[in-house]
Amino acid sequence: AQRVTQPEKLLSVFKGAPVELKCNYSYSGSPELFWYVQYSRQRLQLLLRHISRESIKGFTADLNKGETSFHLKKPFAQEEDSAMYYCALSGQGAQKLVFGQGTRLTINP
Amino acid sequence: GAVVSQHPSRVICKSGTSVKIECRSLDFQATTMFWYRQFPKQSLMLMATSNEGSKATYEQGVEKDKFLINHASLTLSTLTVTSAHPEDSSFYICSARLAGGTGRNEQFFGPGTRLTVL
Numbered sequence: 001a002q003r004v005t006q007p008e009k010l011l012s013v014f015k016g017a018p019v020e021l022k023c024n025y026s027y028s029g030s031p032e033l034f035w036y037v038q039y040s041r042q043r044l045q046l047l048l049r050h051i052s053r054e055s056i057k058g059f060t061a062d063l064n065k066g067e068t069s070f071h072l073k074k075p076f077a078q079e080e081d082s083a084m085y086y087c088a089l090s091g092q093g094a095q096k097l098v099f100g101q102g103t104r105l106t107i108n109p
Numbered sequence: 110g111a112v113v114s115q116h117p118s119r120v121i122c123k124s125g126t127s128v129k130i131e132c133r134s135l136d137f138q139a140t141t142m143f144w145y146r147q148f149p150k151q152s153l154m155l156m157a158t159s160n161e162g163s164k165a166t167y168e169q170g171v172e173k174d175k176f177l178i179n180h181a182s183l184t185l186s187t188l189t190v191t192s193a194h195p196e197d198s199s200f201y202i203c204s205a206r207l208a209g210g211t212g213r214n215e216q217f218f219g220p221g222t223r224l225t226v227l
Contacts, residue, residue, distance in 0.1 A: 004143070034215075036218075042220075043202075043218050043219065043220045043221065044153070044204075044218040045218065046215055046216075046217075049215070086152065086153070095143075095158060095206060096143060096155055096158055097143075097155070097216060098155075099129055099152045099153045099155075100152060101151070102151075102152050102153045
């Protein structure tokens, strides 16, 4: 079974501090991992995916198959990063996404 | 590019009536669309996968006769909540899959539809 776990429902850090949103997954094959973000009153949008190995808005995420994790990191948080973040998994050859419960990130000034 | 719209954005209906929600991909063709349900302060729960020209694939526990899905064209999928009851009140979100290339499996999401059943 595919499962995505985001252990923190809420995360609050100060502006300029590093931030890490945790994501662990359970899947027996080779997954495709994503981070989606939902800003206040906006639709869900893709932030980044592991196959791209890119940095978006200063965020990076590395797939660690040994630890089955895909944590989202940013070295210096900004107030505009406050949002709801969802980790999602797509199984090998599958179309659908399985979402984690989400983490609400609040950046304090 | 890759914009998905939903209509209506908000609907209030009486118990027992049916409500139709439209999901459109505005600037791309989507052979696959997805319907999610989101309860307050909870994550998205996939209800069904909608493939153009074929029957939708429903997730376990989702009533097919309750939530009718039609995907008649490459840019439109509809979700009809039949004989709606207050427990069907929720936020319904659709997405459309942009397929292409190895490992590219990105979904673009609509803004959601808030359904309130009185």
